[in-house]
Amino acid sequence: MNHIKAGKYRPYPKIDLPNREWPDNTITKAPRWCSVDLRDGNQALINPMDMTKKLELFALLLKLGFKEIEVGFPSASKVEFDFLRRLVDDKLIPDDVTIQVLVQAREHLIAKTFEALKGVKKATVHLYNSTSSAQRKIVFGKSKEEIIALAIEGVDLVKKYEKEHDGEIFLEYSPESFTGTELEFAAAISNAVTARWGIADNRKVIINLPATVEMSTPNVYADQIEWMSKHLDNRKNVIISTHTHNDRGTSIAATELALLAGADRVEGTLLSNGERTGNVDIITLALNMLTQGIDPKLNFSNVDEVLEVVERCTEMPTHPRHPYVGDLVYTAFSGSHQDAINKGLAYQKNSQNGFWEVPYLPIDPKDVGRSYESIIRINSQSGKGGVAYILEKNFGYQLPKAMHPEIGKIVQAVTDEEGRELEPDEILDIFNKTYFEPDEHISFVDVTVESLKKVSTCTIVYNYRGKEIVASAQGNGPIDACKNALMKDYENEFTINSYSEHSCGDKSSAKAIAYIEVQSKETLSCFGVGIDDDIATASIKAMFSALNRAFSN
Numbered sequence: 001m002n003h004i005k006a007g008k009y010r011p012y013p014k015i016d017l018p019n020r021e022w023p024d025n026t027i028t029k030a031p032r033w034c035s036v037d038l039r040d041g042n043q044a045l046i047n048p049m050d051m052t053k054k055l056e057l058f059a060l061l062l063k064l065g066f067k068e069i070e071v072g073f074p075s076a077s078k079v080e081f082d083f084l085r086r087l088v089d090d091k092l093i094p095d096d097v098t099i100q101v102l103v104q105a106r107e108h109l110i111a112k113t114f115e116a117l118k119g120v121k122k123a124t125v126h127l128y129n130s131t132s133s134a135q136r137k138i139v140f141g142k143s144k145e146e147i148i149a150l151a152i153e154g155v156d157l158v159k160k161y162e163k164e165h166d167g168e169i170f171l172e173y174s175p176e177s178f179t180g181t182e183l184e185f186a187a188a189i190s191n192a193v194t195a196r197w198g199i200a201d202n203r204k205v206i207i208n209l210p211a212t213v214e215m216s217t218p219n220v221y222a223d224q225i226e227w228m229s230k231h232l233d234n235r236k237n238v239i240i241s242t243h244t245h246n247d248r249g250t251s252i253a254a255t256e257l258a259l260l261a262g263a264d265r266v267e268g269t270l271l272s273n274g275e276r277t278g279n280v281d282i283i284t285l286a287l288n289m290l291t292q293g294i295d296p297k298l299n300f301s302n303v304d305e306v307l308e309v310v311e312r313c314t315e316m317p318t319h320p321r322h323p324y325v326g327d328l329v330y331t332a333f334s335g336s337h338q339d340a341i342n343k344g345l346a347y348q349k350n351s352q353n354g355f356w357e358v359p360y361l362p363i364d365p366k367d368v369g370r371s372y373e374s375i376i377r378i379n380s381q382s383g384k385g386g387v388a389y390i391l392e393k394n395f396g397y398q399l400p401k402a403m404h405p406e407i408g409k410i411v412q413a414v415t416d417e418e419g420r421e422l423e424p425d426e427i428l429d430i431f432n433k434t435y436f437e438p439d440e441h442i443s444f445v446d447v448t449v450e451s452l453k454k455v456s457t458c459t460i461v462y463n464y465r466g467k468e469i470v471a472s473a474q475g476n477g478p479i480d481a482c483k484n485a486l487m488k489d490y491e492n493e494f495t496i497n498s499y500s501e502h503s504c505g506d507k508s509s510a511k512a513i514a515y516i517e518v519q520s521k522e523t524l525s526c527f528g529v530g531i532d533d534d535i536a537t538a539s540i541k542a543m544f545s546a547l548n549r550a551f552s553n
Ligand SMILES: CC(=O)SCCNC(=O)CCNC(=O)[C@H](O)C(C)(C)COP(=O)(O)OP(=O)(O)OC[C@H]1O[C@@H](n2cnc3c(N)ncnc32)[C@H](O)[C@@H]1OP(=O)(O)O
Pocket: 040, 043, 073, 075, 076, 077, 102, 103, 104, 105, 106, 128, 129, 130, 139, 140, 150, 176, 212, 275
């Protein structure tokens, strides 16, 4: 782009990590999850959540199975303080859940934080200060030593207030803006913090390495995590946590690669709410794991409920193509996708091994509380299989395969003309008009059929050329007999190419549906459909439907 002066941007430096191990690793278990919806998510909202919304979101997080929840920055505002107090006073924190609070290394803020924490049995105090070269220079005007001193001062303050707190306190330290920090410095400050805290087997520390701003390709973040994992003192007692943002659109990849690189814990939000482009989306991470056969230890069996609560609390809409939860992610409009999904679902029904193997659907929509209803939707990109699927799934018509091209073409002519999606009812309407209301040159009135051994006798009543005709004949089945009766007066020659039938509806109200394909010398084959309580009548009606279509002028 010519308008940008050379040197304004520069490539992210390469990480010196010979023999990197993470590319050979695989994710085999869920990490420790920590939701930061109520903190990072909340601080990025146009309208931060009020008490009611916070309580609703907190309840949802518990329901989903989060055991670590960052509930806010209680020293920053009254709402945040009051929310934590409400959780404590109303005993809303289950014993197996650790509440987390964010705070800077400033005494009045730490003091206020512990005031808010009074009565909490298990809390993580999340201390942060920015360590990036840009922030050291621009925001703090401090040297590396002074930044380490700031962090140590924070640790000392947390230790001081910890002594007075009646409950367990865990320390989390974030060298904030880690991705803009030299690795040696990030390790030095983290090691200084853990040593000062007194890291030990019974005093583990969470070192959170945030991609506060996502600045590089995800493999670089993985390198950084592996590098840190190899340079943090007392590694066995350090819980390496990730906290990725999505500035480059790769927070999911960065987090997954970081897990390969040794991260133990993941901070993120539901549906990616968070500063700027958002935090990493925990739903996507968890369901990515599920599709690899790994139990994510979070319950996303009803994503629509999650969507509904999160959208209400954050006042943020969800993109219809958002992985796993968007409105359109289980929908195919295009013909070849519809065909493959349709066949895949049929194959899946009979599959013995249970392995999910439906083309274009990486996850069974039912596993996240979605139905198959809207999987196939019809517009001008759709094919015959999609139309047949809609007619069967929504209305019970099991069209013979040979009929699919005919109805597919008829529906596509409408979608092409209209240039929009057709609703299932509109497709049914086209189907009904085509097969049940064709222009009639011959109309069915009544039929009786008697079958004895292999011979059927048919008496048919119909209107043709302005008069009612009654004709009888025999044949080797009702259709043959009816055709023979009809041909006494009917002038168009035809043969019957195919016939199929099925019943539809429950036993008490079941109807018979018949499909007949007729062929004349002049025209291509043509289908007709008939419905009746009686199967023989349905098939004769289908013949009339086909004849009216085949010989219409
Ligand atoms: C990457 C993240 O998401 S970090 C989390 C960010 N979240 C928030 O900021 C939301 C809540 N924050 C707030 O409500 C406010 O910023 C408060 C209450 C924390 C502080 O408020 P104030 O002191 O009034 O204002 P402000 O944030 O501008 O303070 C900036 C000062 O804090 C210093 N500071 C910033 N971060 C830290 C830190 N982690 N530790 C110590 N000091 C810090 C700055 O250097 C600056 O110092 P200066 O006044 O000497 O220039």
